[in-house]
Amino acid sequence: MTEAEAERKRAAPPSWLLSGLRPLSAPIPWAAAVRASIAMAGPLAVGFALDRPAYGALVSMGALSGVIGDTADAYRMRVLNIAVPQLFGAVGIMLGTLVYGTGWAAVAVLTAVGLLSGMMSTIGAVASVSGLLLLLNSVVGAGLPLPDPWWVAPLLLTLGGLFVLALTLLAWPMRRKLPERVAVADTYLAVADLLAAAGTDAYEKRRQAVTQSLNTSYDLILARRARYHGRSGAMVRLLAQLNVVIPLVEAAPAVHVRQSRLPEAIPAAVRELAAAVEESRTGGAEPELPAPDSPATRAVDSALRHAAAVVYNADVDPYNVDDRLGRPAALGVRMRRATRAVLFSRTSWRYGLRLALCIGLAQALTSLVAVDRSYWVALTVTFVLKPDFGSVFSRAVLRAVGTAAGLVIATPILTAVPIGWWDVLVMVVLAALIPAFTAKGYAFQTAAITPVILLLSDVLNHQGVALVEPRLVDSLLGCAIVLVAGYLLWPESWHTRIGHRLANAVTDIADYVAYAFDPGSDGRGGERISPVDQAERVRARRRIYRDLSSVRCEFQRALTEPPPVGTRAAAWWPLVVAVERIVDAATAARVRVDHGAPEPAPEEVAEIQQQLRELAEGLRASEDLVSVRTELPGDEEGVLAPLRQEVAAARAIASPQP
Incomplete structure (x- = not known):
């Protein structure tokens, strides 16, 4: 390496930062982008039409949380991911409204909410998003003057989230079974690739893909079965088809450890089963397979023939289907387990105390020092420090970078676009960017969300471009609090x-x-x-x-x-x-x-x-x-x-x- 090359390497940004700034190669979710545009621009248009722009902005804010939370595939899981957090968000906005302008009382309440939000994060995905909205809306309610009476803001925010849910469910009658069936078919395809890769260097990567696919398929099917208790014939059949792929997965290592290659006819037969699963075809012929010549290939042959018999069988005994992850517990049992996990887990308390400390410091700082739009400090802390969202340090840095990029987008909009119907057209574009940029990474998501929040804040407060500088300062303050009190002070971070x-x-x-x-x-x-x-x-x-x-x-x-x-x-x-x-x-x-x-x-x-x-x-x-x-x-x-x-x-x- 020459001296010039070494100098360029020293001057280059660190790899951990570049990894966060490098966009992920993910396809643009066009349906989600269109849904976000309608869900967030529509309420704004109705607000202007009724001469109630503040009401429209609040509904759009609720829709924003629904757009961010709509990350599942199966529709019943999407109902949970969107609807349940909205209820916690409504409670949060009410708590925040009650302590608005109370100074140290607001500090105490938001610190307690931060503790609860952090502890909820250890339960699961839905609880994590619910805790996030509980804290976010509490911070917004404590920092913004909202319309009277007290129930208006919670109602409008909840309507926004439910509007997103309604748009999401429009396609349910046509596609309600598709995610589960496609997931099982994808698992068969992943297993076919695994069998084709046995004995090669690609095997490890394929095995990881199979593990992820199996997890996804079981999660989707068992979540749906928890509601229908095995009475759905379609779900029983899908579960049986998923179960019989397990022996194939188990047989693959037996082939791989001997560095053997399977004939192409075997993965091809598994791909044919994947097509039959996706198309819900029955009555197919038994696959024509080469004669096995070892215990490993006999295991593959036996597992594949059994899988074909189950896939092509239209009548599955609903009382003879054993799911490989165990039967889902009753709702009351799951709630008791979740409560115990929150109250008696050291991890739960550690996360909760960490988040509560940073939220308390943010609120105390803005109570002692006159900071414009002070609630943005605590909002930044919440987004960065949510403990189940990944690296605290890198998220703090990427949030600062994403916020700066978002302000570059927002400044000309707030300068040149007057409050009114032009805001609706701008929102159509900006809202669509949120799902598109979210798929690319955290910094990109922040860059997309920042101008949307500023535009809605401008509709509520009419401050225009004057919002830009406080937004940047408050975001940097929030990131600094997280880096010191949420990262450096906790040895586990190192x-x-x-x-x-x-x-x-x-x-x-x-x-x-x-x-x-x-x-x-x-x-x-x-x-x-x-x-x-x-x-x-x-x-x-x-x-x-x-x-x-x-x-x-x-x-x-x-x-x-x-x-x-x-x-x-x-x-x-x-x-x-x-x-x-x-x-x-x-x-x-x-x-x-x-x-x-x-x-x-x-x-x-x-x-x-x-x-x-x-x-x-x-x-x-x-x-x-x-x-x-x-x-x-x-x-x-x-x-x-x-x-x-x-x-x-x-x-x-x-x-x-x-």
Whole structure:
């Protein structure tokens, strides 16, 4: 590297910042863009027509929250994602209105709401968005003079969100079953790609895609089944079709660990099943497959023929369908579990206290210092610090960058466009940019939302371009509060949680190995594993893959942190891959035993368990991986040989440092 190249490298922005500023390669959601334009420009037009522009602006603000929250695919999940948060938003705006202009009382109330909002984030996606709207609307109500009487603002904001929901549901009669069916068909396509990639370097990437697709499909179908309790014939059939793809997924590692390639006829047959699922076709012929020549290919052949029989069968027994993730709990049970998770979880309290501290500081600052449009400081804190939304540091920086870009867009609009009907035309364009830019990344979403909020604020307060400078100053103040009180003061911000989560996954793998090769299961004493136990084994394996998905999410989040956190996170990557390979090897061994390979000795199983538990203990005691060793296991024999090799390789990858 020349001196000039080295100088350019030193002058270039850091990689963690460039990763956030680089637009994602995602398609533009045209339907969502049109829906956003109608939902936000329509109320504004009605407000001007009725000479009530402030009312129209409030309805558009409610629609904005609905547009941001409309992220699901299945319509019933979209109802939850939009409608439930609107109720919490209405409560928030009422709380804020009650403490408007009360000074330190507002500080206390908003701090308490911040605590609750942060704790709610640990429950789930809908609760997280609900907590976000609860806090956001509380801040808006405490910072803006809203129309009297007290119930007008909550009603108008809720109407805006419900208007988005109504527009979303217009296509329900024609497409209400499509998301679930398409999701299952996509899972079959992902499995076909996985089988085609067995024995190649592309296998790991394909396996990750299968895991994500299975998670999505089960989430969609089980969410719908929770309402219909298995009485929907279409959902029972889809669930059966999804269940029978699991043996195919389990058979793939058995082929891959032997570096074997499957004939093209096998993935082609799976793709044909995907088309049958999507088109809801029945009565198809059994696939013509080449004769299997090993336990692994026999497993694939058996699983594929069984999947074809279920996919082409129009009549599925609704009482003989066992979903692989367990039956959804009753609503009351789920609520009790969520309440316990909020009240007794250290993570819940830690997130809540972190958010409450920053909101309290923001409100206290604006109570002591005269800051124009002071509620923007707390709004910025809320958007940046929402703990389940990713890296705090990078979000603070990207929000500042996105806000500056949004102000560049908003300044000429506020300068040249008079308040009135021209605002409606401008809103048509700006609202459509929100879904389009959201798909590109957080900084781009902020750049799209900023001019929309400024335009609506101008309709409410008639301050024009004078809104621009306070908006920038308040956003920078909010980002500074987050960086100091929400990031630097919390030691957990300086460390990754990859090692701890990876240790949990390794412990689960050790338990799975014990269960999969228990002497009382298949092949010992002439006994066969029962269907119930077999389903439990599959659920245990799926839980491991979900654990590994969370590890990957944490890994991606940590990579966006500035050094040294991002650098430390990158060192974990070889071990993450090694643990995933251990799961594949364990699954492959179980499949080979199921199709003719000899059962391993209990002593061999116990030895592998012990090695896995020692690996997990070492990971829990570590913060960083500091040295990589080169010794790798040699060739071994036996059905568990690949598993032993993967465990030994994982233990040889790195030395944890306490």
